[in-house]
Amino acid sequence: MKKTERATEIHARLSRRYPEPEPALHWSDPWQLLVATALSAQCTDERVNKVTPIFFEKWPTIADAAGADVMEVEEVVRSTGFFRNKARNIKAAATRIMEVYSGEVPRSMAELITLGGVARKTASIVLANAFGINEGIAVDTHVKRLAFRMGLTAKTDPVQIEKDLMPLYPREQWGDINHYLVFFGREVCPARKPKCDICELNDICPKKGVK
Structure with missing residues (x-):
């Protein structure tokens, strides 16, 4: 599977898992x-x-x-x-x-x-x-880890990772893909023990089991 196809499939599957993504942080303005x-x-x-x-x-x-x-x-x-x-x-x-x-x-x-x-x-x-303005993709530790494990980047610097991710997704998806990867990283693909046996991305993950 090409990187672009994998990126599209990741978004499609995670959008079904998280139909209404929003920050876990509490805020009103x-x-x-x-x-x-x-x-x-x-x-x-x-x-x-x-x-x-x-x-x-x-x-x-x-x-x-x-x-x-x-x-x-x-x-x-x-x-x-x-x-x-x-x-x-x-x-x-x-x-x-x-x-x-x-x-x-x-x-x-x-x-x-x-x-x-x-x-x-x-x-x-x-x-x-x-x-509601997308000028970039926020790269935190979860996005960094999943982008690497899913073969979307080989970089380690957040700015370079962002540059690799942005062409893979339409601009209107930049905000949501951050939420998807953060939530999925916390729930299914943590740093120490990725839950590959229950992962809905398992079949398209080029680095499954990698810590």
């Missing part, structure tokens, strides 16, 4: 999704979903976050790990949004990646889910 995604780095979504209600109760708006004491932010986000960097980046992002983007989360990759701590992965997630 673009800023909340941006913060939640930033906090999710090296942290579980479950943990982030416990922290964000506290964060947004204390700093409900972007302006509030921009004016927050960074040490107070550190205390609130401490349990998500790397809390000093995350606190500093969130405050910096909020400040730039207020000063440069009139208090509105920007709607383009070029603008989003100018915000503190926001790289292509976070920007792609915010654009696709908050605005």
Whole structure:
């Protein structure tokens, strides 16, 4: 099976498994999704979903976050790990949004990646889910692992993996394929013990059983 055919089949099968994909993170507006995604780095979504209600109760708006004491932010986000960097980046992002983007989360990759701590992965997630705009495919650890195991890339760098994946899918599928691979990676194809015996992609997987 050619790589393009395999990619198409992966999307078709996983779209049946996950008919209404959406982020596991809890959010109600673009800023909340941006913060939640930033906090999710090296942290579980479950943990982030416990922290964000506290964060947004204390700093409900972007302006509030921009004016927050960074040490107070550190205390609130401490349990998500790397809390000093995350606190500093969130405050910096909020400040730039207020000063440069009139208090509105920007709607383009070029603008989003100018915000503190926001790289292509976070920007792609915010654009696709908050605005319905697909400018890239978010590559996290699950997407990276499954893209390799399914023979869609041989690269290890997330930016290069994204470049390999984007031509394999129509632009309108870029947001969903991230969700599919993330969910499937957690449920069926984890890093240590892939469940090949129950995997609906088993028959088209060129690296089944690879850890």
